[in-house]
Amino acid sequence: MTENFEFRVLATDGAARRGEITMPRGTIRTPAFMPVGTGGTVKAMYLDQVRDLGSDIILGNTYHLMLRPGAERVARLGGLHEFARWPHPILTDSGGFQVMSLAQLRKITEQGVKFRSHIDGTVYEMSPERSIEIQGLLDSDIQMQLDECTALPAEHKAIEKAMELSLRWAERCKTAFGTQPGRAMFGIVQGGDVPALRERSALALRDLDLKGYAVGGLAVGEPQQVMLDMLEVTNPLLPEMKPRYLMGVGTPDDIVKSVARGIYMFDCVMPTRAGRHGLAYTRRGKINLKNARHAEDHRPLDEESDCPAAREYSRAYLHHLVKSGESLAGMLLTWNNLAYYQSLMADIRSAIEAGRFADRAGEITENWARGDLPAL
Secondary structure (H helix, E strand, O other): OOOOEEEEEEEOOOEEEEEEEEOEEEEEEEOOEEEEEEOOOOOOOOOHHHHHHHOOOEEEHHHHHEEEEEEEHHHOOOOOOHHOOOOOEEEEOOOHHHHHHHHHEEOOOOOOOOOOOOOOOOEEEHHHHHHHHHHHHHOOEEEOOOOOOOOOOHHHHHHHHHHHHHHHHHHHHHHHOOOOOOOEEEEEEOOOOHHHHHHHHHHHHHHOOOOEEOOOOOOOOOOOHHHHHHHHHHHHHOOOOOOOOEEOOOOOHHHHHHHOOOOEEEOOOOOHHHHHEEEEOOOOOOOOOOOOOHHHOOOOOOOOOOOOOHHOEEHHHHHHHHHHHHHHHHHHHHHHHHHHHHHHHHHHHHHHHHOOOOHHHHHHHHHHHHOOOOOO
């Protein structure tokens, strides 16, 4: 295994790219979906299961981990890999999005952001330097710059101000990160739904010559087409031979369409959150196990799936677990959902390698459109 952070493109098919990130803790096959392990755990899953489903990397959250159990404590206990028993790559977000969306009484200045914890009201200060410091204490392999994420819709002036601040913070994060062999810091393109601002952000970040680039501030309330339009503006301006990561996205349809526009990495709470709320993602689309139509249905979610949760448990049993509020419901449906997401990513990678990504994307979409099996 390499001692450095390296990325290479293995195959191309239109704008879609099949690549590979290699780093000391492992290889990340791209396009990749990163399950979200907000507080050092992928909810309702054993991390051994997450790995067995094909996950090369998981995501940890700086905001949540700094509040509980605390970054310094995690460092004393050997770092997040040792703490959570996940010896493979971990990407940590900067905490910026959660500060903006969860924290109470936040105040943003040039220096950083001051906020009250949503847990107990304790006041914290997060600067770009402190964000990078926390991510280092967590022993993160890929660290994200601190940025200001503006929810859409928003006024042009507010979007521009946040974008410019994020660029200045990116420079400070790069300085704070320094040279860390085998690790990487990614910048985050901001600019809301304004193409000219996205362009300015992408070009300025490219000049910083970072190891990877993320597109942030999308899937925050805008229609899917706006997200795709911003990707079409942004991706051609980012370095061809460096990873591109679309933050917080998304549905299977979002992923397929974003890969077609040149994205390599994704994360989203959707498959785990949906599983805890009785929703299953399958090759036939999304299935709501709360619905009474499943109450006496002996068929599995998907008889062709490699995942036991999808193949070996009846819909009737899953419906019963969901309606009864049993913990096993969330465990089984999350298992199914992450299995589907990872099988989708493997399917996408294979299609790109075979030079038939567009055809395969059409087939996948057609299967979703056909919908679930008829009710018994």
